[in-house]
Amino acid sequence: MVSTILPLTLKDVAVRRRGKRLLGPVDLTLDPDGLTMIIGPNGSGKTTLLRVMHGVERLSTGTATWAVPEEEARHRQSYVFQTPIMLRRTVADNLGYPLRLLNAPRAQVNARVRHWAERIGLADRLSLQATRLSGGEKQKLALARALIRKPDVLFLDEPCANLDGASTRDIESILQTALSEKTRIIMTTHDLGQARRLASDAVFMLHGVVHERGPASRFFGAAQTAELQAFFRGDIIA
Numbered sequence: 001m002v003s004t005i006l007p008l009t010l011k012d013v014a015v016r017r018r019g020k021r022l023l024g025p026v027d028l029t030l031d032p033d034g035l036t037m038i039i040g041p042n043g044s045g046k047t048t049l050l051r052v053m054h055g056v057e058r059l060s061t062g063t064a065t066w067a068v069p070e071e072e073a074r075h076r077q078s079y080v081f082q083t084p085i086m087l088r089r090t091v092a093d094n095l096g097y098p099l100r101l102l103n104a105p106r107a108q109v110n111a112r113v114r115h116w117a118e119r120i121g122l123a124d125r126l127s128l129q130a131t132r133l134s135g136g137e138k139q140k141l142a143l144a145r146a147l148i149r150k151p152d153v154l155f156l157d158e159p160c161a162n163l164d165g166a167s168t169r170d171i172e173s174i175l176q177t178a179l180s181e182k183t184r185i186i187m188t189t190h191d192l193g194q195a196r197r198l199a200s201d202a203v204f205m206l207h208g209v210v211h212e213r214g215p216a217s218r219f220f221g222a223a224q225t226a227e228l229q230a231f232f233r234g235d236i237i238a
């Protein structure tokens with residue numbers, strides 16, 4: 001097994017549905033390290049781009065290629081949806097599910113479940129039905145469930161939408177730890193403060209294409225295009 005599945009290279013990617021272009025053409029390379037933040041107005045194609053990268057969106061044209069065969073890359077990445085999906089089982093069962101799918105030994109599953117339950121503050125509620133958790137707790141559980149099998153790459157679609165400050169802070173702290181442990185993160189957000197806090201590089205989507213991209217320092221400090229400057233001012237971009 002090679003050490004990372006990256007880079008991911010998108011070449012001339014387009015997604016069309018019922019005659020409408022949702023995305024593209026997009027050419028983009030994701031290097032092995034850091035956190036790439038995808039931002040842009042509603043409907044600009046952020047989620048579609050994320051799904052293309054994760055390999056769950058049918059391409060109309062172009063290619064998305066990892067450094068390893070697609071089958072291997074698929075097993076080494078996780079995706080967390082904006083609205084967390086809970087299995088109708090206990091917190092412990094939800095956390096351990098990805099490891100059980102991999103037939104991990106029971107002792108290892110239990111140890112990792114305990115570690116992550118403590119990390120997300122649910123150690124005393126392991127036998128509670130996960131569907132009964134609050135929105136913030138569900139999102140933390142979904143994040144822990146995605147990280148428990150140590151993916152190379154983690155995709156997150158608006159992980160903190162509708163969450164309070166404390167839950168957002170907890171999630172950002174988990175993401176910082178994952179980054180320090182070399183998990184590659186690619187995420188979308190509507191929260192520009194969060195984008196500045198977390199990003200090592202950023203992508204600005206507009207009308208289904210990558211309008212501007214750069215390292216965080218230049219992207220947030222010296223936006224090159226009038227549209228990104230307008231977006232940062234809070235203007236409506238049609």
Ligand SMILES: Nc1ncnc2c1ncn2[C@@H]1O[C@H](COP(=O)(O)OP(=O)(O)OP(=O)(O)O)[C@@H](O)[C@H]1O
Pocket residue numbers: 017022040041042043044045046047048049
């Ligand atoms: N399955 C689909 N069929 C048709 N149109 C779609 C489909 N999925 C998304 N769209 C449209 O594609 C465009 C891009 O959607 P996408 O969800 O990628 O944007 P977004 O930037 O993530 O938006 P938001 O910030 O509102 O989540 C939008 O105009 C959306 O309405």
